[in-house]
Amino acid sequence: xxxxxxxxxxVTKFGKHDRTSAELFAEAAADAIHDADVSPxxxxxxxxxxxxxxxxxRQLHMGPLAATLLGLPxxxxxxxxxxxxxxxxxxxxxxxxxxxxxxxxVLVGGAERVLNIPTDAATEYFAYCSDAxxxxxxxxxxxxxxxxxxxxxMEKYGTTEEQMAHVAVKNHRHGVLNPKxxxxxxxxxxxxxxxxxxxxxxxxxxxxxxxxxxxxxxxxAEEVARKRPRAVWALASQAAxxxxxxxxxxxxxxxxxxxxxxxxAYRQAGKTPADVDVVELHDCFTIAEIVATEGLGFFEPGAxxxxxxxxxxxxxxxxxVNPSGGLKAKGHxxxxxxxxxxxxxxTQLRGEAGPRQVEGARTGLTHTLGGNxxxxxxxxxxxx
Amino acid sequence: MTENVxxxxxxxxxxxxxxxxxxxxxxxGELSIPPKEFCPGCQERNWxxxxxxxxxxxxxxxxxxxxxxGRGEEAPYAVAVVRLDEGVSLLGxxxxxxxxxxxxxxxxxxxxxxxxxxxxxxxxxx
Numbered sequence: 001x002x003x004x005x006x007x008x009x010x011v012t013k014f015g016k017h018d019r020t021s022a023e024l025f026a027e028a029a030a031d032a033i034h035d036a037d038v039s040p041x042x043x044x045x046x047x048x049x050x051x052x053x054x055x056x057x058r059q060l061h062m063g064p065l066a067a068t069l070l071g072l073p074x075x076x077x078x079x080x081x082x083x084x085x086x087x088x089x090x091x092x093x094x095x096x097x098x099x100x101x102x103x104x105x106v107l108v109g110g111a112e113r114v115l116n117i118p119t120d121a122a123t124e125y126f127a128y129c130s131d132a133x134x135x136x137x138x139x140x141x142x143x144x145x146x147x148x149x150x151x152x153x154m155e156k157y158g159t160t161e162e163q164m165a166h167v168a169v170k171n172h173r174h175g176v177l178n179p180k181x182x183x184x185x186x187x188x189x190x191x192x193x194x195x196x197x198x199x200x201x202x203x204x205x206x207x208x209x210x211x212x213x214x215x216x217x218x219x220x221a222e223e224v225a226r227k228r229p230r231a232v233w234a235l236a237s238q239a240a241x242x243x244x245x246x247x248x249x250x251x252x253x254x255x256x257x258x259x260x261x262x263x264x265a266y267r268q269a270g271k272t273p274a275d276v277d278v279v280e281l282h283d284c285f286t287i288a289e290i291v292a293t294e295g296l297g298f299f300e301p302g303a304x305x306x307x308x309x310x311x312x313x314x315x316x317x318x319x320x321v322n323p324s325g326g327l328k329a330k331g332h333x334x335x336x337x338x339x340x341x342x343x344x345x346x347t348q349l350r351g352e353a354g355p356r357q358v359e360g361a362r363t364g365l366t367h368t369l370g371g372n373x374x375x376x377x378x379x380x381x382x383x384x
Numbered sequence: 385m386t387e388n389v390x391x392x393x394x395x396x397x398x399x400x401x402x403x404x405x406x407x408x409x410x411x412x413g414e415l416s417i418p419p420k421e422f423c424p425g426c427q428e429r430n431w432x433x434x435x436x437x438x439x440x441x442x443x444x445x446x447x448x449x450x451x452x453x454g455r456g457e458e459a460p461y462a463v464a465v466v467r468l469d470e471g472v473s474l475l476g477x478x479x480x481x482x483x484x485x486x487x488x489x490x491x492x493x494x495x496x497x498x499x500x501x502x503x504x505x506x507x508x509x510x
Contacts, residue, residue, distance in 0.1 A: 124452035133392050134418060137504035138477040138497075139448060139455045140463050147446030148465060155444075155488055200447045245418070247465050247473040252444050 001099040004234045005225030006381070008036025008218035009343035014182040014331035016115040017212040021050055021335065022062060024214035025111035026069040028336070032107070036218035037228070040070075043218070044103040046077040047094040049087030049110025050335035055125040056117045066111070075107075083129035083371030084284060085239075086110055088338025091217065092237040092377060098219050105224060109216030112333035122210050126334070129371035131244050143199035143207055143285065145246060145372045150201050150287040152252035157302030159290065161201055165192035166308040167286035168205050168328055174315060175325025177356035182211050182331030192286075206286040211331030215340035232346045235363075236268035237379040244374045253302075257376035258295035258367065266297070269380040271363060273297035276380075278348045278358040279319060280341035281367040283326040289313075292367055293321060296378070315356060323348065323356045338368040338377065345381050390419040390433045400503040404438045404494050406472050407431040415472040438494030439510060440468035447483050466492055466507055476505035 010031030012024050019027075025048065033040055048066050053059040063077030082089040087110030094108035114122045126142050127135075153159045169189055175181040192205035225231040240261035243249065250256060266272055273296060281296065283289035290304035298319050299307045307313055313321035324330045324344040327337060345364035347353045364381045390407055395418060398405045406415050409423040410430035422429050445464035455461075462478035464486070477497055478486065491510035496503055 118453070120451070120453040120456060123450065124454065127452050133396070134505065135475060136452075137502055138463050138475060138506075139451060139458060139461055140475065141448055141450065141452060143450065144446050144448045144463055147448075148444045148463075151446065151488070152444045196449070197447070198450045200449075202446075243424070245475070247417070247475040252465065 002101060003222040004095045004098045005220055005222065005231040006217050006234060006342065006346045007220045007225055007228050007231045008032040008038070009346050010035060011180050011215045011340050011343050012213050013180050014211050014213040014333060017113065020057060020059070021053055021111040021113040021214065022059070022066045022069050024113065024212065025066045025109060025216065028109055028111070028214035029070050029107055029216040032109070032216040032218050038105060038218065040072055042105045043072055043075055043107045045097060045106045046075050047080060047090040047106065047108040048077055049080045049090040049339070051081055051083065051086055051112060052114060052125045056114055056122070082375045084282065084332070084334045085338055085368040085370030085375045085377050086335045087215065088341070088366065088368035088377035088379065089239060089375070091338060091342060091379065092239055094219050095234050095237050098221050104221045106219045107216060108219060109214065109339040110335035111214035112335040113212045114210045115212050119210065134245065135372070140246070141199060143202050146285040146287055147199035147202045148246060149252055149291060153287060153291060154201065156253045157305065159305035161193060162189065163305035163309045164206055164286035164290065165189050167283060167289045168192045170308065170314050171283060171322050171326040171328040174323050174356060175329025178325045178330055181325040181329050182209060183325070183329045202285055202287070208284050208327040208332040211333040213331060213333035213336050213340070215336040215343055217339055217342055230350050232349045233382050233384070235271065235380040235382050236265040237377065238264035238268060239375070239377045240264070242374050244372060246372055249373065255291055255295050255369065255373045255376065257373060258292055258369065258378070261376045261378040262296045265378040265380050271380055275363050276319065276365045277361040278323060278345065278364045279321045279367070280324060280344050281321060282369040283322055283328050284332060284369065288369065289321065289326070292369070296365065296367060315358065320358045323353065323358060338366070341366040341368060342379065349381055349383050389431045392418055395419065396503045399496050399505060400498055402496055404436040406434055406436050406470070408434045415470055417472055417474055436468055436470050438468070440466040440492060442486065442488055442490045442492060443467050443473060444488060445478065445486050462486060464507065474505055476507040479506050480508045
């Protein structure tokens with residue numbers, strides 16, 4: 001297999017847009033191609049991620065549409081849907097296309113548009129990522145999924161609502177430093193703790209927002225990447241699945257797919273958690289960040305809450321997590337999120353992250369979780 | 385080898401009549417809901433449908449206050465993972481139990497929640 005690098009990244013402003021998801025992706029993709037300093041004609045394939053276009057935009061067959069609006073209607077395209085891990089899954093497959101020698105330069109990314117529809121409709125469409133027969137029928141929502149996890153974690157380890165609130169405060173503080181972030185405003189612990197319950201014990205400020213946005217990456221084989229000093233190597237990309245049913249999870253306080261994907265990714269890259277300098281992980285809810293920091297091996301099971309409280313995951317802390325502001329403050333356009341996380345890590349490893357730069361970062365990790373914890377992707381990145 | 389000892393439709397038809405059904409692996413004895421082809425534990429394809437009593441205890445729960453479209457008038461409502469006495473778990477809507485008395489370990493009993501064509505799993509007081 002050939003080594004694969006990311007040679008270009010592009011991310012739209014996250015927030016509310018009056019453009020379609022395909023338009024948002026096209027902007028991000030054009031920026032990524034410019035950033036890569038390759039001719040648009042060099043792109044040989046598009047791996048495209050979107051989740052709710054069929055429901056919210058009455059749009060399927062999005063791959064060719066995205067390629068058409070980009071101005072590259074001739075390239076082969078495939079659309080991916082893996083709930084919130086959609087474009088990270090697309091990335092893994094794009095990486096395999098380049099690694100296998102099928103193509104030398106491939107475009108990957110995704111986009112989502114949901115702020116054009118009412119919140120209860122978006123909540124319904126997102127809930128389609130849980131099982132229709134046994135979970136949607138009882139009214140389980142995504143805040144509900146993570147509320148079940150939060151309560152299990154609180155009861156097993158003594159994790160507190162205040163510790164969860166620290167995650168939100170930290171990610172908002174980071175988001176201030178990211179010009180692309182949806183929210184660029186610091187919040188206090190009190191704001192989080194006094195916000196209304198959405199699904200007990202999770203409150204409004206424990207939840208990431210609905211977001212419109214797009215993100216894109218240009219991947220290239222080593223012989224193309226070697227000439228580009230800003231190239232960042234994809235060291236590993238692994239996916240893991242767990243049962244779709246919340247009632248079948250072996251331990252509600254853990255995300256088994258995170259643990260399995262992480263173990264495989266560290267093995268593929270020849271790295272350990274101690275080698276990682278900067279992390280973008282899936283903080284769709286504050287508890288999700290706490291559980292992920294444990295599952296990725298940065299802290300012992302049950303220690304993630306304390307780590308958040310002590311500031312160990314802040315910029316300047318032991319292991320900076322979500323310098324971009326994370327899903328919580330940067331925003332979560334679900335089809336774009338995985339690619340946007342990778343774009344942030346590439347920016348960090350290039351040393352181009354400005355005021356949110358993790359000094360001297362050489363190795364980065366991204367973690368994206370899909371839906372009811374049934375899909376997780378973990379990838380590792382590095383500089384020579 | 386046995387196939388289709390229970391379909392999802394049969395599970396819900398039975399549930400609608402107040403009967404909870406699982407499947408038991410003929411090789412390793414694993415109990416499972418919903419029906420599936422291979423046993424996730426031992427990969428055998430040898431299931432038997434088994435009736436479940438419907439009694440269990442809450443493992444984790446939440447009170448959902450922001451509902452999806454179409455369920456707004458039902459909110460707030462509680463949802464819980466319940467571990468049944470037979471050792472298999474099931475997600476259900478909690479009914480007729482005050483929110484402030486919900487706790488892990490609370491005994492509950494299955495009851496079907498029927499709304500038009502839809503049947504959902506519910507749990508009420510034990």
